[in-house]
Amino acid sequence: MNMVFEEIYRDYWNKVFRICMGYVNDHDWARDIAQDTFIAIWKQLPNFRNEAAIGTWIFRIASNNCLRQIERNNKMPRAEMPEQIEYKADPDKESQTQFLYKCIAELPETDRIIISLELENVKQAEIASIVGLSETNVRVKVFRIKEKLTKKFEKYEH
Amino acid sequence: MSTDFKALWNNEGSRLPDIQEIFAKANKLNRNIRRKLWRENVVLPLTAIFIIWIWWYYQPQMITTKIGIVMIVIAIIAFLIATNQLCPLLTDGNAETDSRQFLTQMIKIRQKQDFISSTMTRVYFTLLSTGLALYMIEYALMGGMVFRITYYTLTFAWIAFCWFYWLPRKVKKRKKANNEVIARLEELNGQLGKE
Numbered sequence A: 001m002n003m004v005f006e007e008i009y010r011d012y013w014n015k016v017f018r019i020c021m022g023y024v025n026d027h028d029w030a031r032d033i034a035q036d037t038f039i040a041i042w043k044q045l046p047n048f049r050n051e052a053a054i055g056t057w058i059f060r061i062a063s064n065n066c067l068r069q070i071e072r073n074n075k076m077p078r079a080e081m082p083e084q085i086e087y088k089a090d091p092d093k094e095s096q097t098q099f100l101y102k103c104i105a106e107l108p109e110t111d112r113i114i115i116s117l118e119l120e121n122v123k124q125a126e127i128a129s130i131v132g133l134s135e136t137n138v139r140v141k142v143f144r145i146k147e148k149l150t151k152k153f154e155k156y157e158h
Numbered sequence B: 001m002s003t004d005f006k007a008l009w010n011n012e013g014s015r016l017p018d019i020q021e022i023f024a025k026a027n028k029l030n031r032n033i034r035r036k037l038w039r040e041n042v043v044l045p046l047t048a049i050f051i052i053w054i055w056w057y058y059q060p061q062m063i064t065t066k067i068g069i070v071m072i073v074i075a076i077i078a079f080l081i082a083t084n085q086l087c088p089l090l091t092d093g094n095a096e097t098d099s100r101q102f103l104t105q106m107i108k109i110r111q112k113q114d115f116i117s118s119t120m121t122r123v124y125f126t127l128l129s130t131g132l133a134l135y136m137i138e139y140a141l142m143g144g145m146v147f148r149i150t151y152y153t154l155t156f157a158w159i160a161f162c163w164f165y166w167l168p169r170k171v172k173k174r175k176k177a178n179n180e181v182i183a184r185l186e187e188l189n190g191q192l193g194k195e
Helices: A002-024 A027-047 A051-067 A091-105 A109-119 A124-131 A135-157 B005-010 B019-058 B063-092 B099-141 B145-191
Strands: none
Touching (some): A002 B019, A027 A051, A051 B099, A109 B145, A124 B099, B019 B063, B099 B145
């Protein structure tokens, strides 16, 4: 079991971290949620049978852990610029990345999850089954969110 | 020029923490849960057993003592049933369902928690304090008048303090926090709209 978990941990850490980061836009907080997600995965793994859908399963736990943050902190800090970025890109790209995460964290909570999963290359049918919406509904939402982000970026760049 | 959101998105990342950190955190969580379970499910039943033992050992003569003991034991059992019903929901809270179901489930848990913190706390406290007051009648009668008056003044002052000051404040505070969370959860559920 340890080996399987370690493999999942290595493969999914950054994906889960990014989803949490999209939700809270705070490095330490996102790491905390990601760690809680892997604790839940570790606990539930022995009961998990459907290996084909492991990604969906992991993202469901991650998304729900993000939603659960409401219980821990009523007043979510809105989109602070992260203090440190660990993967340094060129300065322009770095500030654009920060801006993207800031914009996502300002969206309504469920939209943050939908767009994070979309950007993580999760199929829309899977996103639908993660959040509990129809595929059509997800498609519409993704389209609208991207439109919103594009507008924000257009303003940001000019 | 359209921005490549996916490329920017993938630019973010975090150093992979040592897997032992995860295990350590999981163990710490387990220890906390065990401690909580131990506190409630061992200490409280032991208290109940101790009280029943007093009944058997000292053979109280007055009916008030016996009623008092029964009330205290019922209070403990009621408290344990209520908290144990809630405990698995709070710790597991089936995180593997979809977000919509998860949110609905969380709202239900919170509503149940609200009921427990307001109604059950009052029931527990009423049974416990009345039981205690009845239980002590027999032993208070063994003392002199000054002891009886002092004892009952102090007991009723304590009950009044809890009932009229401490309990309403505590219930109100918890209710407020709980209602805020329920409202936020409902708002989130609303974001998903009706399917």
